[in-house]
Amino acid sequence: MQASSVRDFVADLSALGIRQPANVYYQLEPSVLVSQTLSRRQGALTSSGALSVNTGKFTGRSPKDKFIVKDNLTADTVNWNDFNIPVSTATFDNLYQKITGYFSGKDVWMRDCYACAAPAYRINIQVITETPWANLFAYNMFLRPVEEELEYMHPEWTVIQAPGFLADPAVDGTRQPNFAMVSFTRKTIIIGGTAYTGEIKKGIFTILNYLLPHEHGVLSMHCSANQGKDGDTAIFFGLSGTGKTTLSADPQRKLIGDDEHGWAADNVFNFEGGCYAKCIDLSEEKEPQIYHAVREGALLENITCHPNTTVVNYADKCITENTRVSYPLYYIDNAMIPSVGHIPQNIFFLTCDAYGILPPISKLTPEQAMYQFISGYTARVAGTEAGVTEPSATFSTCFGAPFLPLHPVQYARMLGEKLHSNKVQVWLVNTGWTGGAYGIGQRIKLGYTRAMVAAALNGDLEKMSYKYDTVFGFAIPEACPGVPENILDPRNTWENKEAYDVQSRELAARFVQNFKKYASIADHEILSASPNI
Numbered sequence: 001m002q003a004s005s006v007r008d009f010v011a012d013l014s015a016l017g018i019r020q021p022a023n024v025y026y027q028l029e030p031s032v033l034v035s036q037t038l039s040r041r042q043g044a045l046t047s048s049g050a051l052s053v054n055t056g057k058f059t060g061r062s063p064k065d066k067f068i069v070k071d072n073l074t075a076d077t078v079n080w081n082d083f084n085i086p087v088s089t090a091t092f093d094n095l096y097q098k099i100t101g102y103f104s105g106k107d108v109w110m111r112d113c114y115a116c117a118a119p120a121y122r123i124n125i126q127v128i129t130e131t132p133w134a135n136l137f138a139y140n141m142f143l144r145p146v147e148e149e150l151e152y153m154h155p156e157w158t159v160i161q162a163p164g165f166l167a168d169p170a171v172d173g174t175r176q177p178n179f180a181m182v183s184f185t186r187k188t189i190i191i192g193g194t195a196y197t198g199e200i201k202k203g204i205f206t207i208l209n210y211l212l213p214h215e216h217g218v219l220s221m222h223c224s225a226n227q228g229k230d231g232d233t234a235i236f237f238g239l240s241g242t243g244k245t246t247l248s249a250d251p252q253r254k255l256i257g258d259d260e261h262g263w264a265a266d267n268v269f270n271f272e273g274g275c276y277a278k279c280i281d282l283s284e285e286k287e288p289q290i291y292h293a294v295r296e297g298a299l300l301e302n303i304t305c306h307p308n309t310t311v312v313n314y315a316d317k318c319i320t321e322n323t324r325v326s327y328p329l330y331y332i333d334n335a336m337i338p339s340v341g342h343i344p345q346n347i348f349f350l351t352c353d354a355y356g357i358l359p360p361i362s363k364l365t366p367e368q369a370m371y372q373f374i375s376g377y378t379a380r381v382a383g384t385e386a387g388v389t390e391p392s393a394t395f396s397t398c399f400g401a402p403f404l405p406l407h408p409v410q411y412a413r414m415l416g417e418k419l420h421s422n423k424v425q426v427w428l429v430n431t432g433w434t435g436g437a438y439g440i441g442q443r444i445k446l447g448y449t450r451a452m453v454a455a456a457l458n459g460d461l462e463k464m465s466y467k468y469d470t471v472f473g474f475a476i477p478e479a480c481p482g483v484p485e486n487i488l489d490p491r492n493t494w495e496n497k498e499a500y501d502v503q504s505r506e507l508a509a510r511f512v513q514n515f516k517k518y519a520s521i522a523d524h525e526i527l528s529a530s531p532n533i
Contacts, residue, residue, distance in 0.1 A: 017100035021108040030297045036132040047310045049296035058194040059320035069183040079407040091173040102165040109135035113142035117339045118269035126155035137197040140326040143273035163195035210405040219263040219414040222400030224248035225256040233341040237399040238350030239378045243431040254336040270339035282314040293331040352432035354379040354391030356441045361452040362474035366419040369426040370412045371529035395514045435493040451482035
């Protein structure tokens with residue numbers, strides 16, 4: 001795409017405080033950005049045609065270095081905590097002046113794009129980057145305006161990313177030299193000291209999690225979404241490792257999006273124009289859609305290749321386990337374009353319960369759904385650390401705590417209102433262990449989980465009889481097509497039933513303990529869904 005003859009992008013930069021850059025590259029095509037990256041020796045091509053780069057010191061987000069300006073707009077609306085760390089307007093203004101001044105005499109890449117596929121909520125974004133490959137990431141991940149729009153398109157929000165600019169913590173009010181800082185008043189995000197592109201993506205997600213619920217009454221969600229042939233929409237919430245991407249990637253259903261969505265009065269819409277998928281242990285057999293999207297124009301981060309080849313070694317974790325690939329949504333064959341679907345009929349909360357306690361699928365009441373939504377539970381296994389075999393419970397409120405500027409109860413209440421008014425069915429799906437905890441039991445087969453999700457989507461589970469878990473209160477179906485009946489009640493799969501009962505009460509106690517920090521402002525409706533211990 002060529003730069004518009006009407007837009008004066010050098011003047012745009014000057015208005016931002018970026019003056020006398022060496023060269024300005026505006027709205028370049030992916031192929032040109034790839035060529036520039038290669039010529040600057042900032043990346044390499046892999047055998048599939050995808051560009052591979054290394055993000056340096058940071059191979060993931062740095063939540064403790066994410067700040068929000070506390071001013072008249074945000075002081076009483078943002079939920080200040082360990083993820084929403086306040087800084088003063090003066091601190092932001094000082095760093096803003098320094099980071100824009102940093103670009104003087106340097107090459108600058110600019111891209112106009114937007115977020116939110118539903119036109120009513122569209123937010124125009126201008127992304128300024130120090131490298132061509134970070135600008136390629138912005139092309140892949142955000143929605144792309146047509147060329148004619150550029151003549152009259154004015155950015156509402158600006159993202160400035162300069163990995164080479166380091167803050168001085170003693171002077172600049174940061175914790176470390178790296179930072180990501182948001183000013184809702186100035187509608188600007190500045191990112192310095194880190195080349196990890198996920199900071200750009202999650203910066204925009206953070207501001208949408210504030211603007212959409214607070215100003216428009218739209219529920220923002222950290223979830224994937226797809227739609228069936230009859231127009232029925234399903235959304236999937238889940239923390240890392242629970243199967244969110246895998247279960248929403250269904251060849252029989254259109255993919256609306258894989259990570260960030262809004263739920264408005266009459267639709268569900270994708271915030272993004274692309275996917276940012278984990279690719280550790282990626283294989284054509286397990287995840288064919290993602291595997292085939294790793295091609296020309298895709299951006300691989302922090303991967304290695306097999307020795308003396310350009311063939312990616314997806315199993316190699318030597319740089320990081322958080323290897324990533326970004327690509328446009330249209331790289332997925334069954335993607336829904338534009339990525340706007342109907343009101344959901346089914347919602348799936350995915351959890352990988354390594355304790356082996358939760359049912360493989362259960363039906364939730366609206367009250368239970370709000371409680372579980374605020375809890376955001378999964379359990380992780382210690383991995384390869386010597387001598388550590390016990391699972392650990394993880395709670396991330398609304399399945400996305402680091403990106404939520406408002407109090408989680410606000411999101412839960414919005415969810416509850418939508419569940420009641422739209423008669424949506426919510427399911428809790430355990431993709432973790434059965435027959436015992438990790439080390440004793442076994443992981444629930446993916447084929448069984450897919451069959452249970454399919455039965456929920458096609459209405460088969462509505463025809464079944466249910467029994468109730470005595471501790472958590474979940475409704476457990478007594479049968480499901482394609483699934484052995486004996487695994488539907490997890491207590492049946494344990495040889496030692498008393499051990500199951502003890503572990504169940506212990507897990508319930510973890511839920512109750514975690515929820516104490518929300519109890520003072522959660523209403524009776526939500527609190528009534530607490531486990532019975």
